[in-house]
Amino acid sequence: MVSSLKLIWRLTSQQGSLWAKWVHTYLICNGNFWAIKESTSLGSWIWRKLLKYRDKAKVFHRMEVHSGKSTSFWYDTWSDMGHLYDVVGPRGCIDMGIRATASVASVFNRQKRAHRVDVLNQIEAVLENQRLKAVDAEDTPLWKQKEGTYKNLFSTKRTWHLIRQAAPIVNWHTGIWFQQATPKYAFCTWLALHNRLTTGDRMITWSSSIDPACIFCQHGIETRNHLFFECVFTAAVWTKLTRGLLGTHFSTNWDSILSLLVSNTLDCRVRFLVRVVFQTSLLSLWRERNERRHGSTPTPSASLVKFIDRQVKNKCLSIPVTGNQRLGALLQLWFASQA
Known part of the structure; x- marks a missing residue:
């Protein structure tokens, strides 16, 4: 599992991997890795395996937003609310008037709305707070190192310790x-x-x-x-x-x-x-x-x-x-x- 999570990190970290560039060109195309359907007929068995591990990877991956240009509004974890698409579903895109393919930067100039649903108002508040902190710099992909700590690197050892079920040390x-x-x-x-x-x-x-x-x-x-x-x-x-x-x-x-x-x-x-x-x-x-x-x-x-x-x-x-x-x-x- 850790090796699969490392491949997902290469796909989402935008760090120049030749394999990741090929996948983005021929499998992801202009879409988003988090939004691809598991039933896709494209790619090999390992590609479909990576798609199945996305729910596990969501716990580890998040984006530190600066300009918001390379961060997906709905599918990347850029706030404490997690993947917003998982929170509100496809109906949320309609209620908020934000396309499923929108980046965080593309909605900064959008006029704030008032909603009857509390969770949508929470999203509006998080977006407004992020708009005030926006700077002209590249967004940074992060990976979980321990509870509450994220860094711009992947650690096989730390990831393994986070996903495994710890057991007492035996004397033998x-x-x-x-x-x-x-x-x-x-x-x-x-x-x-x-x-x-x-x-x-x-x-x-x-x-x-x-x-x-x-x-x-x-x-x-x-x-x-x-x-x-x-x-x-x-x-x-x-x-x-x-x-x-x-x-x-x-x-x-x-x-x-x-x-x-x-x-x-x-x-x-x-x-x-x-x-x-x-x-x-x-x-x-x-x-x-x-x-x-x-x-x-x-x-x-x-x-x-x-x-x-x-x-x-x-x-x-x-x-x-x-x-x-x-x-x-x-x-x-x-x-x-x-x-």
Whole structure:
């Protein structure tokens, strides 16, 4: 959504984007972006998607009026009343005697009227106030940065924070989204933390014909905690990889492992390696589980250990030694733990 809002900002900010000029020439023509019907047959699917996001963009976009020449009277937000067309509808254009295509500047010389409808009198008062403040300068497009603050720039970060639903910060986030994390491993781990992987206990709720038993050991229902790492097969893989690294802190319990990922009691190098092994093991075992579910030839645990070991070594080698004293000698530590 934020990327769509950014494209809308380019269309309405008049800042010289080649794409925006093309859209204004061939799709908007002499009309107004806010007034185009969603049912239009022009443009691609992304153009029609932008039209659908206009209601969301109206909350963020407004015009700072100076001369009023480039601000639409009905369709731009130039006062605290918002989009006036949304307030009074097509009937308002008739009652006020102002064309739907009129700019703010074009109605400055219009004679003020008295109306029987209060909202129309409010619009007249806002227009009169704007007429008194008019100066000979270009109007400025603005974008919302935070509540009550607008600037002549688009901030992806601030826009995202305004549209998203904020949630409490969880204590495990540093153990998953750390600086050197591999995105695909981190994402799969994030899904597992939210218990969104399609494990047997979840699939049985969708269809009673599905076998919910663990594909590795065939004992009990396959849950996330069982799969990582209470199952005999997965526990053997995890034990082989981390027993020497964790020592007395070793555990196959899901909650205990999560606490180790963010624990300050572990050496930072050990903690880093545990994070890498955990994420790599989780994705590798999940792939093996899916392949077995779909009839592929089972991979022995020793082969999985060898594959994960190779991935951990590659990660250690990918981290530059210079300028990173905290994570120095990672490969030596890993070799020592596997001896």
